[in-house]
Amino acid sequence: MFGVNDIPKFFLAFFLVLPIISFVHEAGHVFFAWLMGGKNIKVTVGTGGVLFRAGMLEVRKYYFWYGFCSFDNLRRNHRVANILIFSGGALFNTLAAVAVISLIENNLLASNMITYQFTYFSFYYIFFALLPMHYPDGSNSDGKIILDLIRNKGLDRERIYRVQWNEEKKQWCVLDHDRNLVQAFDDEEQALAKAHEVAQQNRPSRLLNSKSGEETEVENYPRIPL
Structure with a gap:
């Protein structure tokens, strides 16, 4: 007792x-x-x-x-x-x-x-x-x-975010997993900063950049253990 x-x-x-x-x-x-x-x-x-x-x-x-x-x-x-x-x-x-x-x-x-x-x-x-x-x-x-x-079942889908140059708009575009526009920037660094922010808030995720003409991984944000 x-x-x-x-x-x-x-x-x-x-x-x-x-x-x-x-x-x-x-x-x-x-x-x-x-x-x-x-x-x-x-x-x-x-x-x-x-x-x-x-x-x-x-x-x-x-x-x-x-x-x-x-x-x-x-x-x-x-x-x-x-x-x-x-x-x-x-x-x-x-x-x-x-x-x-x-x-x-x-x-x-x-x-x-x-x-x-x-x-x-x-x-x-x-x-x-x-x-x-x-x-x-x-x-x-x-x-x-x-x-x-x-x-290998029931896991959260890994979201992929992209930073791409839009030749028509002459801007760097941040795209979500479904390739919808999140935000556009004139400066690449600003676009990357925004993409990092969004990817961090939506783990698990990967951030890709197509600056060189082909997509390369900039960073990945895994699930966080408790």
Whole structure:
């Protein structure tokens, strides 16, 4: 039964242990994203306004709630690569929990409330990360995306955005996936900036440029793991 004496334990878990577990989880996603050649990697711990940034790490005001990572331009952006990336969070949580248990069993680490909460909530985190389900905000759990990738079924369609020179208008045109005009610019850099903005907001997506006469990929924006 939960009693008054358990309140400090609750705050310890909520404000210290869970954020650490969340960071380990995101580190797993980031490791495999880096392994697959991802660029612009960023880890966000918490939600709300930004408290501070240190390299790729961003800590927000409510650091104990939520977390995600982002990355762009995967060099290896195929199905197996994405399965590894979305499995990475649960894998790192599992390895961390098993490492703590092993250290305790070999008397290299003392068993206490923090180690107990760390292992307990790590497996809690793993279970809900891998449970194939839709979240209320419309996003999917890691498990749902992994399952869809394995089945090669029900995945979000990768949208392709293009920057093309229109000889008739003498303008650079940003085109959406259906080749409909998004916006036209006199300057190529402005067109590319707009195309990047639209592609980032509609992941998973690719951005192509036909400047050289044939389409080349400028950047790709994969799904973001939670």
